[in-house]
Amino acid sequence: MIPKKKWGQNFLIDSNITRKIARQADLHPDDCVWEIGPGKGILTEAILQSCENLTSFEIDPDLLDDLESKFADYPNFRIVPGDILRIDWEEHLQPGTKVIANLPYQITSPFLFRLADYRDKILCAVLMIQKEVADRIVAKPSTKDYGILTVKLNLAFNTERLFNVEPHLFYPQPKVRSTVIRLIPRIDPPEIEDMKLMYRIIEAAFHNRRKTLRNNLKQLVTSDTMAKLEEAFDLTRRGETLAEDDFLHMYRIIAADR
Numbered sequence: 001m002i003p004k005k006k007w008g009q010n011f012l013i014d015s016n017i018t019r020k021i022a023r024q025a026d027l028h029p030d031d032c033v034w035e036i037g038p039g040k041g042i043l044t045e046a047i048l049q050s051c052e053n054l055t056s057f058e059i060d061p062d063l064l065d066d067l068e069s070k071f072a073d074y075p076n077f078r079i080v081p082g083d084i085l086r087i088d089w090e091e092h093l094q095p096g097t098k099v100i101a102n103l104p105y106q107i108t109s110p111f112l113f114r115l116a117d118y119r120d121k122i123l124c125a126v127l128m129i130q131k132e133v134a135d136r137i138v139a140k141p142s143t144k145d146y147g148i149l150t151v152k153l154n155l156a157f158n159t160e161r162l163f164n165v166e167p168h169l170f171y172p173q174p175k176v177r178s179t180v181i182r183l184i185p186r187i188d189p190p191e192i193e194d195m196k197l198m199y200r201i202i203e204a205a206f207h208n209r210r211k212t213l214r215n216n217l218k219q220l221v222t223s224d225t226m227a228k229l230e231e232a233f234d235l236t237r238r239g240e241t242l243a244e245d246d247f248l249h250m251y252r253i254i255a256a257d258r
């Protein structure tokens, strides 16, 4: 079978690394686990060694038969065919699920945002993603990697970079470097009633990174609200200088005016 680029099929070929990835989720026999994109099943096998209550979602119909027969001895292992971004998470996701994946890189951002929407049902996520996306997730304010993904994801999760995985451990070898990260839902997430508004503020603040906050926020707020923001913030700053507390402060001023 020729690996399909359109589905990000870079298969891991080293079971030491899949065991190392699975260990990061601290699996117990009665855990409930989701795996995204089992591929040929090398990471699936590592997960099943510690926990058999596993649901794996695979988009490629050509891989399903082999997966079914390879893991036929595991009655609590289920494969759900289809696109993880289209299936009904409400229907499948049980509270307290651990998510593990060597993610197909093209779905990384939408998948992470979906995970943030369902953070209440997730215990942890251990994910291999592109190193440059991992850099963005753990970035600090006023750095080039700090941006929309950083702020949105860190509102929902404590984020942690674990280790890099070298290209020679995949077939075919990816052109980018890979990093395993762990996301754990925050126990003290900030109270945000209107998350859509919060997301719009974050997106506006980073809309044009070279522009000042005043310019970027113009599209979102009235001149009255802008005046209130001006009292609290130096609006000649750039969005990338705002820490989470600044975004929350900004959100409260804007939300109170709606």
Ligand code: SAM
Residues within 6 Å of the ligand: 007, 008, 009, 010, 011, 012, 013, 036, 037, 038, 039, 040, 041, 042, 043, 044, 057, 058, 059, 060, 082, 083, 084, 085, 101, 102, 103, 104, 105, 107
């Ligand atoms: N877990 C395997 C491994 O580590 O070798 C395969 C990882 S490979 C990077 C990504 C896998 O995700 C492929 O099997 C691919 O077919 C599957 N995939 C791609 N897009 C998907 C989607 N939207 N929903 C579910 N599976 C997807």
